[in-house]
Amino acid sequence: MPIEILMPALSPTMEEGTLSKWVKNEGDAVKSGDVIAEIETDKATMEVEAVDEGVIGKILIPAGSEGVKVNTPIAVLLQDGESADAMAAPKTAEKPAEAPKVEEAEKPTRQGSAAAPVPAAPKVEAAADPDIPAGTEMVMTTVREALRDAMAEEMRRDESVFVMGEEVAEYQGAYKITQGLLQEFGARRVIDTPITEHGFAGVGVGAAMTGLKPIVEFMTFNFAMQAIDQIINSAAKTLYMSGGQMGAPMVFRGPNGAAARVAAQHSQCYAAWYSQIPGLKVVMPYTAADAKGLLKAAIRDPNPVIFLENEILYGQSFEVPKMDDFVLPIGKARIHKKGNDATIVSFGIGMTYAVKAVAELEKEGIDVELIDLRTIRPMDIPTIVESVRKTGRLVTVEEGYPQSSVGTEIATRVMQQAFDYLDAPILTIAGKDVPMPYAANLEKLALPNVGEVVQAVKTVCYK
Amino acid sequence: MAPRKTASTSSRKTAAKPAKKDFNGGIIADFSKEDDLKAYREMLLIRRFEEKAGQLYGMGFIGGFCHLYIGQEAVVVGMQLALKDGDQVITGYRDHGHMLACGMSPRGVMAELTGRRGGLSKGKGGSMHMFSKEKNFYGGHGIVGAQVSLGTGLAFANRYRGNDNVSLAYFGDGAANQGQVYESFNMAALWKLPVVYIIENNRYAMGTAVSRASAQTDFSQRGASFGIPGYQVDGMDVRAVKAAADEAVEHCRSGKGPIILEMLTYRYRGHSMSDPAKYRSKDEVQKMRSEHDPIEQVRARLLERKWASEDDLKQIDKEVRDIVADSADFAQSDPEPDASELYTDILL
């Protein structure tokens, strides 16, 4: 059967082009790979190569024709022994002989199937926190110890878990979070890396793609900006790009946000940044118990988890239940204190301002419900909405920059889902819209403070 | 006073024959009395300044990270002797010595360390982030390795403008493993950019000894695959540094492209003020101090050659101490920046 040669698409966006020149004429024999014509697109002049062998039977579109639509037959190729008479019923090479019947609407075109409605994003429901059996001993533990214990327990439990990062082994961690791990697990599983964040983050993702479960420690998250391409383009997207065949079951962890007086390049919060990325989970604990339970969950999670710690919280102590295996659900907020007059939502170090503000407000007779978000992505909006339905007022507190912040995201969602319940505009307390200054007085001004939170709650209560 | 040109044969030998790592094999430039006195004074200023900064940190006047340069003074002082007006300098966070060597005011540096309005960045940058357009000092960078690309960009600008200025990009042995260093090497070699890459190999990156982080510990050869020549230099001997600097700067100025100088040096203090430095023995530090101290070497030479008496040196010492004391007084009494500075200098 003669074969129709179609006008080819020579770029992802080309819809038509000019057939500027025929290199072969009617009657010429062509082999696959021979240049048969030249086509001009909006970007360049391209050569068209023959795919099949045969003799050019007829040229359908003369040289010089403009606006030739992609997929228009431009010539007919005769195969061995065929004469020009056979051209009556040419066969298009592209068309499979027995194309399965497809409903017109579903037939894939170059632009994809005809518009189907966008399916709703699936609802994720996080489990509730596990019950802590009555009589469980509560042990005062620093966040630092809680994080270390979480890693040690998971490394005992699962041989595929290992830790890598700068100074994590022999130095025992720049902030001593990996203290003792080298001694217990050895240099095979507790690995000092050179100062090469982009490289070792990629090495971690590669190892994770084979099913190992790396914990990649960044000395601070400021330095993870060197590695952010591997985190977002490799770790977060592989599962999707591979159609679910492989992903990156791993944790990227380290201190995040401002420490003290370390200035602009070492003081920023990445909660809002990573929270934008589908394919990541983002956890930012405040208490030691949450740090432990959520880090254990993050290590077990089959997805890449960004685990944002804070240097100032490392040394703070909280009660942690003494249980064999204390794991908390990622994606579930925790009500830190129940209340009726207004809701504050915060997370991580932001909670330190919120907790103090709540105590001050209590003295003034304002009963605040304080929610610790704990996970930034997926975000537990239902818990917030339920609280706002009760209190009608909402203030968010965080240290990060104010534009496109976690707080503004919460405000948007609450406005969409609980508009009728709001009695006042939502206020968002954040760090100031400036790089972190070094001078002690300016640094204080750049960070949120308890007074601002107290004032914001009074404002939404019209007091 | 203009530094005397060193005998070109001896300086050439320094560059061509790598100094041995025991710090003894390097070939050195002849230093005149003036050279030695100038180097002595400048190194001493850095040493005393850093000691004072350490003290003020302990007293709570300086916060955050503070990385002292004590032990490495000969590197920056020797390099600086080879520069001419318009040549640029850029480095990382261990930057106080570089700024003083570039002629930036001790008061301005110290007041920045205490976060006061008279600081070189108005108190907003702190120890790791200071700049001086006037002195062609381009920072002061907190992200390990970032200054290497930036320093390459300074050289690019010189090429672009068609001047014969050279940029010096300083970085550590740890920084030398960062990916952007090699991306920069490639562009610098490809475009023949006038940049001297100075790797200050002080044997440790925080707590990690060079051999635990680097597959190839001869950093002078890190440019080999780009055809960038490199030399190891005794970075504890200011004369060796100066000789290599002359050679390297001339190489760049004459259009031959980038060059690498690996300075074999040592930091006496911890990585930063909060590093207990348990990863090395006290003996190791003590041995380096007593046998290779860059300032003591010059001091001994000045006395031995009778270029200065003990009294002359005491006088220099006093002058240096006065400068440092003045900067410390200023840095403690200068007011903090005005609150309105919070929102300035973000955009133009």
Ligand SMILES: Cc1ncc(C[n+]2csc(CCOP(=O)(O)OP(=O)(O)O)c2C)c(N)n1
């Ligand atoms: C990208 C990045 N990663 C990690 C750090 C933390 N850090 C600061 S200095 C340093 C060690 C650098 O050592 P080296 O390059 O040898 O320079 P030295 O401190 O010895 O002068 C590290 C790991 C950082 N500032 N930036």
Ligand SMILES: [Mg+2]
């Ligand atoms: Mg070093």
